[in-house]
Structure formats: C-alpha cells, structure tokens
Amino acid sequence: MILYEYPFNERLRTYLRLEQLFRRLGELIPRTHALDHHFALVTIFEIMDVAARADLKADVLKDIEKHKHQLDAYRGNPSISEAALDAVIAQLDRCFAALNTQAGKSGHSLTENDWLMSIRSRVGIPGGTCGFDLPAYYDWQHRDAAMRQRALQEWASTLAPLAESIYLLLKLLRDSGVAQKVAAERGQFQQNLPQGRTFQLLRMRVDPALGVIPEISGNRLIVSVRLMRMGEDARLHPCTEDAAFELTLCA
Structure with missing residues (x-):
C-alpha cells in the first residue's frame, strides 16, 4: 500500500x-561515499533553513505541553495503562526539556562555524561546490569516511532535540486516527467533517495495483479526493472508475 x-x-x-x-x-x-556525505550536509542546511522560522520552536514546545495536558486527563481511567501513560508523558517531558534548554533556534550553533557557512553559501549555486570553489571542502570529501561520519554526527546532534520532538508529536497525532474503508465513485470522494473537532492530518492508503494518484484538498469542514491516472502523454487524467482506499483522519 x-x-x-x-x-x-x-x-x-x-x-x-x-x-x-x-x-x-x-x-x-551511515553511508560511506563522499557524495552521500555531501548530500547529508546539504540536508543539514535545509533543516536549518526550515528551523529558522521564528515561531517554530515555540510551536513545538506548545504542542508538547498540549499533548501532556491531554494525557494527564486520562489518569485514573481504568481502561488506560498507567505505566504506558507514564512512559509517554516522560518522553514528552524529555523532549520539552531538551528543546527548551537549547539556546536559540535549532542548529543556530552551526552558524558560528565559518567553514560550514562558506559551504552553505555555495550550495544554492548550481555546481557551486566544485574543488576550485571550495578546496578545503574538496579535501574534506577525500578524507576517511569514519572521520566524515563523526563530523556529520556532531553537527546533526545540534538538531537532535528538534528531531525527537517532531517524531514524537507526529507519532501521537497519527495514533489518534482510526482507519476506515471508503470508496470513490467514478474517481471522486467527498466527506463532510464533524463539527467540534479540528482535524490536522489526513492519511490515505492506496493499493498500487489500482494505478491511481490522489489529489487531496480539504479544510475544517470538508475533505475531497480526486483520483488521477498517469497517461501515455505523461500527464495526469481523471480516473472515471470506482476505487476503494483506506482513509484516516487524525486530530
């Protein structure tokens, strides 16, 4: 699927x-080729760009607190395992503490590394990291793979608190949904969303044997799915057949 x-x-x-x-x-x-490590470094820079959003850290901390309060409300419920509840709340506490104690935005400390920033400034230029542009970086790429891995792990560790928080928040959100089997008549599906609940994520599982590609749109009132197929002209065309898929709404 x-x-x-x-x-x-x-x-x-x-x-x-x-x-x-x-x-x-x-x-x-974990890979050893220099090209893999080049793109690992590019990925670190991309994460830094996304993490530079002013309110991101505050949003993540706020969401962690929100989940913690929601879970605290389940205490004393006989159908809930106290041990499992304590374990998840402890995870949330660890993520909150690690992210909250980190000074500035995630990856901010890396901006003080002039060598890394010289590479970052050239990455956006097509072919901008050639050996004649950045000889020191070219030399680094020819060094021992284990040394490059240690350096990458050290740089990536500054982003670890944010990564662990994002992983946990998305896991809790995904676990909140209940999957349902639905059918798209003539390739079209619409569902009104219940009032009083704010859904944040739609998850859709499609059998690849159907050969369809979903175009999804939605807001707080309604969700719509239009199934498409890739034609021989390399363009998407509407599917006109009935098709079933699995839909999960996560709040």
Missing part, C-alpha cells in the same frame, strides 16, 4: 517537511 498524507494547516506542513529531512539525514550519514 502507498501511504499519502495531507496536512490541514501550515504548522503541520512544516513538521512533515522536517520529518522527511530528518529521515533523509538518518539514511545518508
């Missing part, structure tokens, strides 16, 4: 973008 996710607000869009970047970074650092 192919999983598609659609965020209903800008804050969650930022969280999902960061999650994608952190997962990419986690894939690239």
